[in-house]
Amino acid sequence: MENNNLENKNDDMCEVFNSHDDVVDRVKERIPDESEFAELSEFFKIFGNPTRLKIISLLSIEDLCVCDICDALDLNQTTVSNQLRILRANNIVKYQKEGKMARYSLTDLHIEMIYKVGLEHILE
Amino acid sequence: MENNNLENKNDDMCEVFNSHDDVVDRVKERIPDESEFAELSEFFKIFGNPTRLKIISLLSIEDLCVCDICDALDLNQTTVSNQLRILRANNIVKYQKEGKMARYSLTDLHIEMIYKVGLEHILE
DNA sequence: TTTTCATATCATGACATCGTGATATGTTAA
DNA sequence: TTAACATATCACGATGTCATGATATGAAAA
DSSP, X not given: OTTOTTOOOSSOOOOSOTTHHHXXXXXXXXXXXXXXXXXXXXXXXXXXXXXXXHHHHHHHHOOEEHHHHHHHHTOOHHHHHHHHHHHHHXXXXXXXXXXXXXXXXXXXXHHHHHHHHHHHHHHO | OTTOTTOOOSSOOOOSXXXXXXXXXXXXXXXXXXXXXXXXXXXXXXXXXXXXXXHHHHHHHOOEEHHHHHHHHTOOHHHHHHHHHHHHHTTSEEEEEETTEEEEEESOHHHHHHHHHHHHHHHO
């Protein structure tokens, strides 16, 4: 079917090599589905903000309470709290209450890996 | 200086343990500077879009020309070309011209690693 | 109880990003 | 040449995200 040289696609691009249909069919089978790309892009969006990256960076060194994060980054409490909420909602940080304090930490090693590989990439 | 019990910070948070000043000083020293966070967040922003992730996903399987990407993802050419430009500008894909075609590939293994660790994270 | 402190949530205006139509560029074929 | 094709760029309206001020919650101290 794919080498039928009169069989056309909807659009009119790239008919130069008819092997392309094979390539396209082959790679289409091997990628995740729509909903996984949606979820994954939401996940990576979280890393796309300097404030959140700073928080991730701090927590990759040690667990901290909200006020220490504010202090270390010189950011106001609303900003930090809002970003922590987003980080929490996306399963990137977790926390435990200790009296009136909330001690935050990274959810798992994936987070640290992604952060570090990214940093390596831009520094090379 | 940091244990002076009358020395206050600008805001009035978290004076419960005076050990916190030490913690803050310690972690502050170990994080990248402002410009690196800015650059890194721009880098990760690129992963925060499903269309770009799909392109990255395809190219992690094999190198492809623009029209094959359009075809495999069922996206119009403008969309793909625009996203490829962004991917190129952020050093995530590279390409070589072959006649009128442009064959795209991932810049390096960092990209594939980040993509795959992210996928692993959301699938667990 | 009242106050203070640590943190969370809500609302909002400034700004960024998305997909896409229109159009340009550059290459090959006729 | 001219036509067809593969790809790139521009412009723009719709939508999303950001930091922050105002305010709420809830725990411990007074």
